[in-house]
Each structure stands twice: as structure tokens, then as C-alpha cells.
Amino acid sequence: MRALSVKNLEMVYEVPKGDPVHALSNINFDLKGGRLLTLLGPSGCGKTTLLNIIAGFLGPTEGEVYLGDEKITGPSEDRGMVFQQGALFEWLNVSKNISFGPRMAGVKKSVYLPEVERLLDTVGLSGFGDKQIYELSGGMQQRVALARCLANDPDMMLMDEPLGALDALTREKMQSLILNLWNETGKSIVMVTHSVEEALLLGDKVFVMAPRPGRIEKVYELPFAVRALSEDPREIKKGADFQEVKEEILSFIWEMEEEIMGREEA
Amino acid sequence: MAGLSTRRSDNKTVTFGDAAAVTSLPFWGLLGVITLFGVWFLTTTAFGFPSELEEKYNAAAETKAIEKAEAAGEPVDFDRLSDRELFVECQRDGDNCNNKTSYTQVVSSLSFPSIPDTIGAAQELFTDGYQNFSIWEHTWASLWRVLRGMFWGSVVGIPVGLSMGLSSRARGFFDPLVEGFRPIPPLALLSLFVLTFGIGDKAAVPLLIFASLWIMIIAARAGVRNASLAKVRASYSLGASKSQLLRKVLIPNALPEIFTGLRVALGVSWGTLVAAELTGVQDGLGAMISQAKNFSRLDIIVVGIVIIALIGVLMDGFIRFLESILIPWQGKG
Numbered sequence: 001m002r003a004l005s006v007k008n009l010e011m012v013y014e015v016p017k018g019d020p021v022h023a024l025s026n027i028n029f030d031l032k033g034g035r036l037l038t039l040l041g042p043s044g045c046g047k048t049t050l051l052n053i054i055a056g057f058l059g060p061t062e063g064e065v066y067l068g069d070e071k072i073t074g075p076s077e078d079r080g081m082v083f084q085q086g087a088l089f090e091w092l093n094v095s096k097n098i099s100f101g102p103r104m105a106g107v108k109k110s111v112y113l114p115e116v117e118r119l120l121d122t123v124g125l126s127g128f129g130d131k132q133i134y135e136l137s138g139g140m141q142q143r144v145a146l147a148r149c150l151a152n153d154p155d156m157m158l159m160d161e162p163l164g165a166l167d168a169l170t171r172e173k174m175q176s177l178i179l180n181l182w183n184e185t186g187k188s189i190v191m192v193t194h195s196v197e198e199a200l201l202l203g204d205k206v207f208v209m210a211p212r213p214g215r216i217e218k219v220y221e222l223p224f225a226v227r228a229l230s231e232d233p234r235e236i237k238k239g240a241d242f243q244e245v246k247e248e249i250l251s252f253i254w255e256m257e258e259e260i261m262g263r264e265e266a
Numbered sequence: 267m268a269g270l271s272t273r274r275s276d277n278k279t280v281t282f283g284d285a286a287a288v289t290s291l292p293f294w295g296l297l298g299v300i301t302l303f304g305v306w307f308l309t310t311t312a313f314g315f316p317s318e319l320e321e322k323y324n325a326a327a328e329t330k331a332i333e334k335a336e337a338a339g340e341p342v343d344f345d346r347l348s349d350r351e352l353f354v355e356c357q358r359d360g361d362n363c364n365n366k367t368s369y370t371q372v373v374s375s376l377s378f379p380s381i382p383d384t385i386g387a388a389q390e391l392f393t394d395g396y397q398n399f400s401i402w403e404h405t406w407a408s409l410w411r412v413l414r415g416m417f418w419g420s421v422v423g424i425p426v427g428l429s430m431g432l433s434s435r436a437r438g439f440f441d442p443l444v445e446g447f448r449p450i451p452p453l454a455l456l457s458l459f460v461l462t463f464g465i466g467d468k469a470a471v472p473l474l475i476f477a478s479l480w481i482m483i484i485a486a487r488a489g490v491r492n493a494s495l496a497k498v499r500a501s502y503s504l505g506a507s508k509s510q511l512l513r514k515v516l517i518p519n520a521l522p523e524i525f526t527g528l529r530v531a532l533g534v535s536w537g538t539l540v541a542a543e544l545t546g547v548q549d550g551l552g553a554m555i556s557q558a559k560n561f562s563r564l565d566i567i568v569v570g571i572v573i574i575a576l577i578g579v580l581m582d583g584f585i586r587f588l589e590s591i592l593i594p595w596q597g598k599g
Binding site for chain 2: 055056057074075076077079080081083084085086087089090091100101104105132133134148149152158
């Protein structure tokens with residue numbers, strides 16, 4: 001898996017009748033292939049903007065993003081994207097959603113059909129291939145989205161709050177699924193989340209971002225993701241080391257939110 | 267536990283608004299139709315003009331008309347327009363035709379047809395037809411015109427609407443045209459269309475195309491605009507090209523709106539039919555209604571209206587059936 005490298009990224013939005021918004025400022029980092037990076041921060045810190053730039057949906061005002069030696073200039077099937085919801089194609093059944101990428105690339109049916117079956121099995125949806133999207137629960141729909149993304153065999157999976165719309169129990173199960181997929185496929189994952197707990201459990205690297213201008217404020221390298229592959233994630237979350245980091249980040253984000261509120265009132 | 271009543275799973279506690287109004291009950295639909303016919307029956311038949319009196323009165327008017335014509339030295343043929351008018355004129359001079367007939371009775375004989383009158387007119391239409399065409403020929407002529415109008419309206423309108431949803435240049439170019447043409451009543455364009463395209467179907471079909479075109483443009487445009495940004499982005503990051511995005515994602519995604527457009531266009535097309543058939547066509551339900559109007563045959567007008575209503579309901583049911591097959595996901599997000 002190719003490494004991601006982000007160099008001197010600046011993103012400024014021009015706002016009609018207002019000051020330009022400095023969404024991202026001086027973002028620099030390298031991410032080796034096969035890492036799981038989670039992006040955390042208060043709203044407006046630019047984490048989704050950063051993800052969209054890596055995906056190629058947005059062009060940065062300044063700076064470059066490279067995947068391996070290749071400069072990112074637009075969306076491509078080597079960077080798959082999983083959205084919070086609403087990105088599945090309702091007019092296609094589960095199998096056809098998953099095989100969308102290969103079919104667009106002109107892959108033969110005899111090649112992609114066994115692959116679709118294998119992916120259905122991987123995400124725990126064996127036997128659901130002929131179901132329609134609207135027949136599935138929210139959690140199952142996200143499983144389809146993960147499988148659809150994997151069908152293109154991308155270098156990297158980008159996830160924009162993929163579990164944000166799920167109930168707590170389903171969310172825990174999906175966190176384990178994502179960890180297992182990460183472990184089995186060895187793909188790089190960059191994931192935006194609002195949940196501090198989720199970011200700490202899943203991220204073997206965590207960026208805590210701060211707003212105005214959007215920047216990376218803190219970087220954590222954490223052992224929990226690897227541990228969660230063999231241990232019970234619930235026990236890990238209860239552990240003192242996990243709680244300590246969680247409190248530190250929560251109070252940090254809390255302070256930033258306070259500051260934003262204060263600035264807006266002034 | 268014994269004695270605990272089992273709750274039915276469809277027990278609703280919220281019975282106001284959308285939760286209660288997603289499905290319509292056939293019983294209530296039937297009740298609505300029965301109410302309509304009940305009101306019609308009560309206002310025209312039960313308390314209306316007694317039909318035997320009306321026949322007597324009509325006979326008197328006919329005699330009067332013949333007398334009037336003979337005085338002028340001409341034979342009377344009631345199939346001729348001028349003689350029919352003469353008859354109606356004599357009906358209006360109620361008091362002169364028959365001293366026993368009061369003015370109110372004359373008016374009521376020309377007012378809304380009763381149910382028996384309408385059934386009689388329907389029988390007449392189904393056996394003899396009207397104005398040299400059988401009722402089936404009239405119906406088919408209108409249906410065929412409406413279908414052609416909607417077909418060409420869609421064939422032109424959907425691509426234009428899609429282009430407006432996709433490109434701001436196309437949106438800029440077409441928007442003033444669409445918004446400007448849309449409110450023009452087809453009846454206002456009637457003479458211009460006849461002068462431009464010729465009489466008969468040459469003008470009638472373009473008028474019906476005009477009626478559905480703008481609706482289909484707006485529907486297709488709304489369908490494209492409704493595609494979520496997430497779907498478009500997902501398609502690109504799955505490797506779709508621009509043309510694949512259009513064919514495999516945006517068009518299927520626009521289907522619900524396009525079908526809604528078809529249903530609206532269907533109603534508007536039938537609503538434009540009478541105007542469209544004033545272009546000099548001889549057959550068709552709209553032409554039948556206009557001619558019946560000239561002869562004060564209100565009963566035939568009502569039969570025409572009922573037939574149009576029935577076809578409208580059937581065609582709408584057909585489109586809904588297609589929707590349930592082609593876009594089963596609609597309303598289940």
C-alpha cells in the first residue's frame with residue numbers, strides 16, 4: 001500500500017459578502033501505507049475538508065497531496081470513499097452496488113461475481129446479495145458501502161463519519177468490523193469521526209485538529225487499535241490508559257469549543 | 267401472562283399527519299365517489315325536473331320549431347345545426363311553446379343533466395355514436411393524441427431538463443424560456459398554432475406537446491438536482507466517468523421525479539384536450555364536447571367528462587403500477 005504525503009496544504013474558502021474562511025493552514029504529514037488514521041476535532045476544524053482534498057473532491061488553495069509518487073488531482077478508484085449515509089444506489093440491489101466499481105471499469109462478470117460473493121462474506125452479508133438497499137438496516141447499508149469500496153481494491157479507504165448515523169450497539173459491532181477489515185486487507189484508512197472514543201479505539205494514529213485556521217494541533221500514536229484485534233474492545237475502553245487519553249482530548253476539545261463560543265459572542 | 271391482550275403490530279398511536287396518511291383505504295375512496303354521485307342524484311334527479319314533463323315540453327318545443335320553420339317555407343331537419351338552434355330557441359321561449367310550462371321549468375331543463383338523462387345519453391352514444399364517429403373512435407382519437415403529446419413532450423423535455431440539471435450554461439439558456447412559456451394557457455396559443463402548423467392534428471398534437479413539455483423539463487431538472495453530492499462523489503471515487511455518472515447514476519436517480527412529472531403531465535394533457543380539439547378535428551372527446559355544447563346537449567358533455575375522468579384514473583393507475591415496478595425504493599429511504 002502506497003504512503004500518503006501531505007505537503008504545505010492551505011485551503012481558503014471565498015465567502016460572498018464576508019471574510020475568507022481559512023479552513024486549513026500549513027498541514028504537513030506523512031502516513032505510511034497500512035496505517036489507520038482518525039481525524040478528530042470540533043466542528044469547523046477542517047477535518048472533512050482535509051478528507052475531501054485527499055479524496056480529490058476539492059482542490060487545495062496551496063500545497064500538494066501525494067499517494068506514493070502520484071500527485072492527487074481528482075477522485076480516483078485507488079482512494080475509495082465511505083460516506084455517513086445516502087451514497088448507496090437505491091435502484092441497484094446489494095450485489096450490483098458492490099460490483100459498481102468493477103462494472104464501470106469493464107471487468108467481466110465471471111471475474112467480479114465471485115469477488116462480490118467473497119466481499120459479502122467479508123462484511124457479514126452472505127445471502128443478502130439479491131436484497132434491495134431499502135430492505136436493509138442502517139448498519140447493513142454501511143456494510144454494503146464498505147464492501148463496495150473494497151471491490152475496487154483501493155490503496156486507501158477514506159471514511160467520512162461512516163458510523164455517525166448508527167445506534168450505539170450497531171456502532172460497536174461496526175467498529176470491530178472496520179478493525180478486522182483493516183487488519184485483513186492491510187489497506188490505509190483515514191477516518192473522520194465526532195466520537196472521541198471511536199477515534200481512540202480505531203486510530204493507531206490520531207490527529208486532533210483545531211479551528212480558525214484549521215490545523216493539526218496534536219498527534220497521538222496509540223496501541224488500542226492493534227490491541228482491539230485480539231482483546232475485547234469494551235474492556236480496552238474501560239482501561240485506565242484509554243480513559244486518560246480520552247479525558248485529555250475531551251478537555252482539550254472542550255476548551256477549544258469554549259474559546260469559539262466566546263469569540264463569537266464578543 | 268394470562269389475560270394480557272396481545273397488541274397488533276400495526277397499532278398506531280400517532281394518527282395525525284404523515285404517519286396516518288401514507289396509505290389510502292379503498293373503502294374511503296369508494297365512499298368519496300358514492301358521495302359525488304349522491305350529490306348529483308339529489309340535486310338533479312330527486313328534486314329536479316320530472317322527465318315526463320320535460321318530454322312533453324320538448325315535444326311542444328319541437329312542434330313550435332316546425333311551425334316556425336314551415337311559416338318561413340323550409341323543411342326542418344334537426345340534424346342540421348341551424349334547425350337545432352331553432353329548436354333550442356323555441357325551448358327558451360317556454361311560455362309560448364306550452365302555456366302549462368313555467369319559466370323555472372324551462373331553465374331546469376337546460377340546467378345540469380340528471381343521472382337518468384346522462385345514462386340515456388351514454389346509451390345513445392354507445393349505440394349510435396356522435397357526429398359520425400362511434401364513442402370508441404372519439405375516445406381512441408383523444409387517447410392517441412394525448413399519448414403522442416406526452417411522448418414527444420417527454421422525448422424533448424427530459425433531455426432538456428437533464429441538461430439544465432447538469433450544466434449552468436444550459437440552465438441559464440433554457441431557464442427564461444421555460445419560465446416564460448410555462449404559464450401561457452394553451453387555449454391562448456390555439457389560433458397561432460393553427461396558423462403555424464395547419465388545422466386538425468397538425469395543431470392539436472403540438473398543443474398537447476406544449477402542455478406537457480414544460481412539466482417534463484422541470485421534473486427531469488429536479489430529478490438531477492436531487493442527486494445527493496455523496497452519490498456523485500461516491501460514483502467518481504468508484505471510478506465512474508462523466509458519461510457513466512450520467513447514465514448509471516443521475517438518470518436512474520431522477521426516475522421518481524420524472525414519474526411524478528408524467529403523472530402531472532397526464533392530468534394537464536387531458537385538461538388541455540378540449541382546447542386542443544378546437545383546432546378543427548372532427549373526432550375526439552374534446553371535439554364531441556364542444557359540438558355538444560353548440561347543441562345544448564349537456565347530457566353528452568357530462569358523458570364525455572365521465573369518460574375523460576375514467577381514462578385519467580386508469581392511466582394514473584397504470585403509471586403508479588410502473589412506479590411500483592421501476593422505482594420500488596421511492597418513499598422508503
